[in-house]
Amino acid sequence: MSGGEVITADLDPASDRPVYKQIADHLRAAITRGRLHEGDQLPSEAELMERYGVARMTIRNAIRLLEGEGLVTAEHGRGVYVRSRPPVKRLASDRFARRHRKEGKAAFTVEAEQAGSTPEVDLIRVSESRPPAEIAGRLKLGDGDTVIVRSRRYLLDGRPVETAVSYIPADLARGTPISKPNPGPGGIYARLEEQGHTLDRFTEDVTARMPTPEEARLLSLSPGVPVFRLVRTAYDLGGRPVEVCDTVMAADAYMLSYELPAH
Amino acid sequence: MSGGEVITADLDPASDRPVYKQIADHLRAAITRGRLHEGDQLPSEAELMERYGVARMTIRNAIRLLEGEGLVTAEHGRGVYVRSRPPVKRLASDRFARRHRKEGKAAFTVEAEQAGSTPEVDLIRVSESRPPAEIAGRLKLGDGDTVIVRSRRYLLDGRPVETAVSYIPADLARGTPISKPNPGPGGIYARLEEQGHTLDRFTEDVTARMPTPEEARLLSLSPGVPVFRLVRTAYDLGGRPVEVCDTVMAADAYMLSYELPAH
DNA sequence: GAGTGGTCTAGACCACCAC
DNA sequence: TGGTGGTCTAGACCACTCT
Numbered sequence: 001m002s003g004g005e006v007i008t009a010d011l012d013p014a015s016d017r018p019v020y021k022q023i024a025d026h027l028r029a030a031i032t033r034g035r036l037h038e039g040d041q042l043p044s045e046a047e048l049m050e051r052y053g054v055a056r057m058t059i060r061n062a063i064r065l066l067e068g069e070g071l072v073t074a075e076h077g078r079g080v081y082v083r084s085r086p087p088v089k090r091l092a093s094d095r096f097a098r099r100h101r102k103e104g105k106a107a108f109t110v111e112a113e114q115a116g117s118t119p120e121v122d123l124i125r126v127s128e129s130r131p132p133a134e135i136a137g138r139l140k141l142g143d144g145d146t147v148i149v150r151s152r153r154y155l156l157d158g159r160p161v162e163t164a165v166s167y168i169p170a171d172l173a174r175g176t177p178i179s180k181p182n183p184g185p186g187g188i189y190a191r192l193e194e195q196g197h198t199l200d201r202f203t204e205d206v207t208a209r210m211p212t213p214e215e216a217r218l219l220s221l222s223p224g225v226p227v228f229r230l231v232r233t234a235y236d237l238g239g240r241p242v243e244v245c246d247t248v249m250a251a252d253a254y255m256l257s258y259e260l261p262a263h
Numbered sequence: 264m265s266g267g268e269v270i271t272a273d274l275d276p277a278s279d280r281p282v283y284k285q286i287a288d289h290l291r292a293a294i295t296r297g298r299l300h301e302g303d304q305l306p307s308e309a310e311l312m313e314r315y316g317v318a319r320m321t322i323r324n325a326i327r328l329l330e331g332e333g334l335v336t337a338e339h340g341r342g343v344y345v346r347s348r349p350p351v352k353r354l355a356s357d358r359f360a361r362r363h364r365k366e367g368k369a370a371f372t373v374e375a376e377q378a379g380s381t382p383e384v385d386l387i388r389v390s391e392s393r394p395p396a397e398i399a400g401r402l403k404l405g406d407g408d409t410v411i412v413r414s415r416r417y418l419l420d421g422r423p424v425e426t427a428v429s430y431i432p433a434d435l436a437r438g439t440p441i442s443k444p445n446p447g448p449g450g451i452y453a454r455l456e457e458q459g460h461t462l463d464r465f466t467e468d469v470t471a472r473m474p475t476p477e478e479a480r481l482l483s484l485s486p487g488v489p490v491f492r493l494v495r496t497a498y499d500l501g502g503r504p505v506e507v508c509d510t511v512m513a514a515d516a517y518m519l520s521y522e523l524p525a526h
Numbered sequence: 527g528a529g530t531g532g533t534c535t536a537g538a539c540c541a542c543c544a545c
Numbered sequence: 546t547g548g549t550g551g552t553c554t555a556g557a558c559c560a561c562t563c564t
Contacts, residue, residue, distance in 0.1 A: 018552060028476075044530065055554045057320075060531085068331055068486065070473045077530050077561030088470070093523050199525035206521070207351075208471035208489050208514035210333045213291075223331065226471050226489035226514070234525075251471040251489070258469070258521045260356050262462035262497075281533060307549065318535045323550085340542030340549050 006030045006043070011052060019054055020061035027062065031071055031082055038084040042072060070224030070252075083222065086253060089115060089156065093258045096189070096202055106187040108154050108162075120155040123163075123218075124181050128170055135167045138233050138244045148173040150188070153218060156253070160219050164247040172197065172242055188243065189234070197236040204258075205231045208251060219250045226251045269293045269306070274315060282317055283324035290325065294334055294345055301347040305335060333487030333515075346485065349516060352378060352419065356521045359452070359465055369450040371417050371425075383418040386426075386481075387444050391433055398430045401496050401507045411436040413451070416481060419516070423482050427510040435460065435505055451506065452497070460499040467521075468494045471514060482513045489514045 007026050011019060030036045043051065048059045063080055066072045074080045094100070095107050112119035131139065131147045139147070151165040168178055168188065176191045177183045183191055189199060211219065211227045219227070227248050234243040270289050274282060293299045306314065311322045326343055329335045337343045357363070358370050375382035394402065394410045402410070413429040431441055431451065439454050440446045446454055452462060474482065474490045482490070490511050497506040 020552075046529085056556090058553060061552085063531095064327075068473065069475065074531060075562090076532065077563080079530060079562095090468075093521070096523060096525060098526050201525055202523040204521045204523065205353075206469065206519040207517070208491055210331065210487050210489065212332070224473050226473065228471055254470070256469040258356070258467045258523075260359060260465040260467065260521075262359060262464055263361050283533075309548085318537090320536095321534060324533085326550095337550060338543090339551065340544080342543095342549060 006035045007051065019052070020058045021065065023048070023052055023054075023059065023062035024065040027066060028069075028071060031066075036082050038082055040082045042080040042082070044079060067223045070222075073222045073224075083224075086159070088255045089117070089161070089253055090255045090257055096199075098199070105185070112156055117156045118158070120158070121152050122155065123151070123153040125149075125151050126179060126181055128179065131167050135244050135246070138231070139167065139169055139241045141169060146170045148179045150178075150183075159253070160250075161253040162247055162249045163215070163218055164245055166243055166245045168192075168243050192234075192236070192242050197240070197242045199242075200235050200237045200239070202235070203233045206256060211248070215248055219248070221250055228254060228256070230256070269298045270314065282315070283321045284328065286311070286315055286317075286322065286325035287328040290329060291332075291334060294329075299345050301345050303345045305343040305345070307342060330486045333485075336485045336487075346487075349422070351518045352380070352424070352516055353518045353520050359462075361462070368448070375419055380419045381421070383421070384415050385418065386414070386416040388412075388414050389442060389444055391442065394430050398507050398509070401494070402430065402432055402504050404432060409433045411442045413441075413446075422516070423513075424516040425510055425512045426478070426481055427508055429506055429508045431455075431506050455497075455499070455505050460503070460505045462505075463498050463500045463502070465498070466496045469519060474511070478511055482511070484513055491517060491519070493519070 007030060009026050009029075011022050015022065027036075027042065036042070042063070045056055045059050045063070048062075049056055052059070063072065063074060067074060071083060072080050073083050089111070091111075095111060100107060100110055108121070109119045127149050128146050129149055131141065131149075135147070136145070141147070147167040147170055149165060149167055151163070153160055154162040154164065166188065172192065172195060173179050176195060178188050178191050193199060207229045208226050209229065211221050211225075215221070215227060221227070228251050230247045230249060232245045232247070233241050234245075236242050270293060272289050272292075274285050278285065290299075290305065299305065305326070308319055308322045308326070311325075312319055315322070326335065326337065330337060334346060335343050336346050352374070354374075358374060363370060363373055371384070372382045390412050391409050392412055393408075394404065394412075398410070399408070404410070410430040411433055413431070415427055416423055417425040417427065429451065435455065435458060436442050439458060441451050441454050456462060470492045471489050472492065474484050474488075478484070478490060484490070491514050493510045493512060495508045495510070496504050497508075499505050
């Protein structure tokens, strides 16, 4: 059926390398050398058991290894397939430039449409509370201060790609639509600038790690796909931090692009 | 021995959730709620088998799940431990500013010493060859053009954290120490500027993924630790790309920090 | 219904570590 | 030497998908 001929090498009984790793090596080589392409189905567990003359768990261990490397995904009842790389969205370092903010649309929406994708936002929740210590520190808030918390999820062409939680000091948001689910045209940055907090610069701190089960669920992540955690702080012309945005992004959906001066 | 009392909940036989996932949930909760701290040992497989009354493979599946999430590491012959987060090196967006380049030291060395760490560089190799297509495109090179390829590995306090491969157009490197293992004080950027290629700006493209087995070996990565791939291109004042540096970094060792203008 | 992967059992032997 | 995790076997039953 699904191409037992893609594997050419035999096991080396003399090798110290465990059998399941040798099998994973064969399958990995078949993928990286192009004998198996994106979307191709791997031989079934039964076929591989026969091919190598080993028990089922040995085959499953080999496949689990490749799954953890992000090379294949197993689909219950269907088979194991070579993972296809989804199109990557490139986030340019000028994506929050003011000229992109004048259209009355949020950055995510503008960018997605320019790339020919369909953007969606869901799971919008807004509340007011005490911020976590890390956020309070970034916003330079005192002990009793509260923030407006805006959380939402972004999707591209139906696929969830990013969750985001924004924290805005409550005193900046009062009397504005910032504390409403729909903050109006241009998003919260437009509202902050209307309040006299003209934006000057942003900092972004980027880390990467494996997702929590909750994040994997919200972003429909396959095994072997890490996430970016990107924490952006917006400063006004007075140097005051006016928003912190804590985002978790499917790492296989993004390329982050930055420009650095040499002087 | 190692605290069977850290797990409080029992299995729910009525639940659809597989037993090994329920066990993983219990252990994960013990970690995230602070009943198990960084470096603590989990109960042994034998203890957990008795505690839950299940077979060994069920326990091992639970632990493998947590390993893949980066929460624990199993050490052969010793036990399973809650992963301790190593200190993170913060890469600031001004790390290639000219003022940091005047000391006669490379960026990695300067930064590490400022942070109180001991930097090392090893596995240095230099050669000349045709660049991969992706690199040739970034350097705007033609078909026959060759590049100097400089690869090396960086370590902090003895731990490997990053591999890097630099590509410099061969015509810029001829007659300079750029094609020698030791390029001299200030590194290759200093040499390029001496040749009249004053640096103007850099771009960095950042992605994240799970490591290949080769990368995991070179960086001594535990299961559940992704890597950053950071491709930096250096441009001179004439807008010509003069170097591309392709780096793979242990994601648990770095925070990438960038500054974005709002205008 | 046939074929796929997902879960689980009950053993065996081995390799590594600490005492 | 005893305890730890690593590999492997040979089964069983289940859940999902496609036809």
